[in-house]
Amino acid sequence: MNQMSGPVVRTTLHEEIVERLRGMIFSGELKGGDRVPEQRLCDMLGISRTPLREALKVLGNEGLLELLPNRGARVATLSEDDIDEIFPVMGALEALSGELACARLGDDEIAEIRALHYQMALHHTRRELPAYFRINQQIHEAILKAAKNPTLEAQYNALAGRIRLARFRANMSDARWDQAMREHEEILKALEDRDGKKLSEVLGRHLENKRETVKQAIRDGAGEAHGPGVAYD
Amino acid sequence: MNQMSGPVVRTTLHEEIVERLRGMIFSGELKGGDRVPEQRLCDMLGISRTPLREALKVLGNEGLLELLPNRGARVATLSEDDIDEIFPVMGALEALSGELACARLGDDEIAEIRALHYQMALHHTRRELPAYFRINQQIHEAILKAAKNPTLEAQYNALAGRIRLARFRANMSDARWDQAMREHEEILKALEDRDGKKLSEVLGRHLENKRETVKQAIRDGAGEAHGPGVAYD
DNA sequence: TTTTTCAATAATGAATACAATATTTGCACC
DNA sequence: GGTGCAAATATTGTATTCATTATTGAAAAA
Numbered sequence: 001m002n003q004m005s006g007p008v009v010r011t012t013l014h015e016e017i018v019e020r021l022r023g024m025i026f027s028g029e030l031k032g033g034d035r036v037p038e039q040r041l042c043d044m045l046g047i048s049r050t051p052l053r054e055a056l057k058v059l060g061n062e063g064l065l066e067l068l069p070n071r072g073a074r075v076a077t078l079s080e081d082d083i084d085e086i087f088p089v090m091g092a093l094e095a096l097s098g099e100l101a102c103a104r105l106g107d108d109e110i111a112e113i114r115a116l117h118y119q120m121a122l123h124h125t126r127r128e129l130p131a132y133f134r135i136n137q138q139i140h141e142a143i144l145k146a147a148k149n150p151t152l153e154a155q156y157n158a159l160a161g162r163i164r165l166a167r168f169r170a171n172m173s174d175a176r177w178d179q180a181m182r183e184h185e186e187i188l189k190a191l192e193d194r195d196g197k198k199l200s201e202v203l204g205r206h207l208e209n210k211r212e213t214v215k216q217a218i219r220d221g222a223g224e225a226h227g228p229g230v231a232y233d
Numbered sequence: 234m235n236q237m238s239g240p241v242v243r244t245t246l247h248e249e250i251v252e253r254l255r256g257m258i259f260s261g262e263l264k265g266g267d268r269v270p271e272q273r274l275c276d277m278l279g280i281s282r283t284p285l286r287e288a289l290k291v292l293g294n295e296g297l298l299e300l301l302p303n304r305g306a307r308v309a310t311l312s313e314d315d316i317d318e319i320f321p322v323m324g325a326l327e328a329l330s331g332e333l334a335c336a337r338l339g340d341d342e343i344a345e346i347r348a349l350h351y352q353m354a355l356h357h358t359r360r361e362l363p364a365y366f367r368i369n370q371q372i373h374e375a376i377l378k379a380a381k382n383p384t385l386e387a388q389y390n391a392l393a394g395r396i397r398l399a400r401f402r403a404n405m406s407d408a409r410w411d412q413a414m415r416e417h418e419e420i421l422k423a424l425e426d427r428d429g430k431k432l433s434e435v436l437g438r439h440l441e442n443k444r445e446t447v448k449q450a451i452r453d454g455a456g457e458a459h460g461p462g463v464a465y466d
Numbered sequence: 467t468t469t470t471t472c473a474a475t476a477a478t479g480a481a482t483a484c485a486a487t488a489t490t491t492g493c494a495c496c
Numbered sequence: 497g498g499t500g501c502a503a504a505t506a507t508t509g510t511a512t513t514c515a516t517t518a519t520t521g522a523a524a525a526a
Contacts (some may be wrong), residue, residue, distance in 0.1 A: 013480070014290060038508070048481045050283065054290045054511090057247060061291045069245050070487050070508060085384045088329060096325040134241050155388055199292045271478070281511045286479090303478060303517050433525070 013047060017055035023066055025075055028162050030186065036065065046105050078166050080215050086159050087211045091155045093153035094207055095200040102196035109146050110191055113139060117188045122207035124181045129172070143191070143203075148177070168217035176213055180206065246280060250288040258297055258308055258378065259397050265310035269298065296395050311398050313448050319392055320444045324437050326389045331432035333380035335424065342379050347374060350421045357414045362405070363434055372417070376424070376436075401450035409446055413439065 021041075026028045035081075036056065038049050045052070060067040066074045120135035144153050183206040190199035254274075257263045271282050278285070291341065293300040299307045311319075353368035378385050403415075416439040422433035 013302075039506090049508090050480055050482090054287050057287045057291050058294045061294055067245075070328050072488095072508065082384075085382050088333070088382065088390060089326070092325040093322070098319060100321070106288040151315075151320065151392070152322045155322060155392075159384070159388075176326050247509090272476095282478090283512090305478065305518095340507055 013051040014054035030075050034075045035142035036073040090159045094203045097144050097147040097197035098203045099196040101143050102194045113142050166215045167212050171217040246284040247287040263308050267308045269306040284393045307323045327436045328433040330377050330380040331436045332429040334376050335427045335429035338379035346375050399447050404450040
């Protein structure tokens with residue numbers, strides 16, 4: 001049985017398109033700097049320009065697209081300065097999420113995160129980067145969710161989305177990877193101890209290191225050919 | 234001379250309408266819970282439905298409007314639970330803005346804020362509430378601006394906008410007002426000392442007290458009559 | 467009187483059409 | 497070969513139209 005109770009889920013075209021475009025940006029199908037030709041996308045998605053344009057406005061407002069009057073939309077790009085601007089804000093939000101998560105999360109949620117953690121550790125041992133990243137993101141989402149604050153979640157995700165524009169996955173060094181894994185062990189411990197201060201501190205440190213990884217990726221990728229792109233999973 | 238250098242400022246209709254609608258919501262011309270009839274607004278603004286609807290999507294995404302598929306848009310309302318959800322996030326952002334402001338603000342900016350502070354103190358003494366609020370907002374904006382982080386500014390303003398839905402101005406008690414003024418004296422002192430930690434702490438306390446004021450306003454205003462309503466033409 | 471049904475009306479969702487603005491292309495000219 | 501211009505083309509911005517979904521209201525049934 002599928003969605004037979006609860007409020008009827010109805011969605012509008014423009015919302016679906018927002019999600020679809022977000023996916024295209026995150027997957028790299030649309031790369032930073034790419035123009036977003038309306039008609040072509042309409043043909044591709046089998047829709048008219050009206051809902052597409054509504055979606056473009058929303059994504060523009062989120063900072064994922066840059067809307068140039070009379071000149072269409074481009075996928076936004078991130079400079080190193082942008083990273084330095086965004087990360088402190090994410091840090092503040094992540095610190096809060098750590099505090100709230102520790103205050104509010106139940107044993108079941110800890111168990112879930114613990115399971116994810118050890119699965120991720122396995123992927124780390126096996127050097128399975130894409131799988132590692134997938135679980136890594138799930139852990140951070142779980143912590144954010146445990147804070148039980150949808151506004152916090154939305155704000156954080158908006159910034160995380162912008163960071164994803166950097167498409168930094170390909171560039172993590174082994175040394176950095178090992179360090180990240182150690183930080184995750186601290187994160188798990190802080191969660192198990194429900195030590196909000198500690199969790200905030202570790203998450204902050206974790207994010208600081210991620211910042212350097214992302215900036216390095218931007219340096220490496222600067223001026224890269226647009227090419228067919230990289231398959232990340 | 235007016236805007237004779239820098240990139241040409243061109244704006245699109247939908248952006249103007251976003252601003253216009255924001256203004257109508259903040260001013261109370263559109264109240265929480267009000268429906269937003271498309272055709273009537275189009276007539277009022279002298280535009281067609283297309284750009285208006287684009288604007289509605291943007292404001293919906295910001296949380297200022299609630300978009301109900303096939304049933305139009307309503308001005309969002311704030312419950313006390315919403316306040317409790319939003320304020321901690323604002324607190325985290327404001328703490329960061331205090332830290333950054335102290336690290337980055339110049340003597341000229343302090344002088345500007347000091348001038349605003351004493352002007353506000355005067356309005357407080359004279360019990361001129363609207364003028365007090367105007368300057369109060371300018372001070373908080375100046376601090377936010379001194380942090381020199383547009384992303385932080387945007388995120389904070391998005392939340393502040395949602396809070397404004399509560400339209401709490403009318404309901405500040407004298408006791409609360411005096412307390413707020415004392416907190417502002419501490420804020421000025423922390424700024425002059427460039428004491429980021431202290432500023433964060435005071436701003437946090439200031440916000441906590443504001444939270445109670447806003448929640449009280451929601452309690453007072455719950456179920457209030459919609460009044461004479463909005464003249465659409 | 468209250469409730470139910472269903473046509474009439476109004477509102478929204480999406481597609482199309484038209485207008486204004488960029489961009490490209492070709493050609494004259496240096 | 498490179499510039500500058502202008503027509504042709506393409507793209508975007510806005511308005512209008514058509515389709516679909518709510519809402520209203522009046523009549524019929526309970």
